[in-house]
Amino acid sequence: MKSIVFTFSFVVLFTQLAMAQQSNEEQNLIKLSLDKWQWMADKDVEKLSQLFDEKSKFVHMSGTWKKGEELDIIKTGRIWYKKVTVKDTAVELFGNTAIVWNRITLDAVVREQVAVNEFTVTEVYQKNGQDWKLLALTFSSVRDTHQIKH
Template identity: 30%
Template sequence: MEKVIEISDKIWQALKEANADKLMDLVHSNAVFVHMGVTLTRDEEMDVLKAGKIIYKDVSFKEKSIHEFDTLVVLLNQVKLTAIVDGNEVINPFVVTEVYTKINEKLKLASFSYTKINY
């Protein structure tokens, strides 16, 4: 499903721009964001973004795969993420699991989870 790639690209772009308003349209109100040390609600994630606690500096995508299940779509992104976290630059390889729910044929992000990988 190509549409999920388009939505994912918009989400990543909004994260890099720290554009919480743009994200609100793409993210389900009950969504969760799972980072390496914390799990946040949608609103908590938006607060972190607005406060600049995480600044998405660069993301390079290595591989993407889509898995569809009835009303769910799972997008796995293998990425190398460079971010500023609490003032410190960090570079990590992750698999980011994006889970989307279909509501009246429209996809909304339900979960965004980072899993650090070791090469």
């Protein structure tokens, strides 16, 4: 009986430890994603430039472009990501690749017009050494009742 209790306790402890490590990496990605939204709102292209991979792509309602154009759009304010309200987040890890889904309300200024939209944003990251690099960011227009399945 003692060996069963010991074995069960060991399995529970090991499982919790494994989940805590995974959760830690997931939490790091969630924080990085939230930081990214703040950097976009602040037009901090220096930090964004370090985060965005050289080959990164960005899909918006009005087009698809690469890193340089996205940074220019942010810097010049052609799109000002004024405020992002994150309603839900999900993370999936695949080795050194991660996908982060954010369910957001975006308050933006686009070509001098205020725009408030509901999106699910898909962010693809790849770990490069100790750092995560953003490879792709895609805005999908959704209804405000849309939910991310965890």
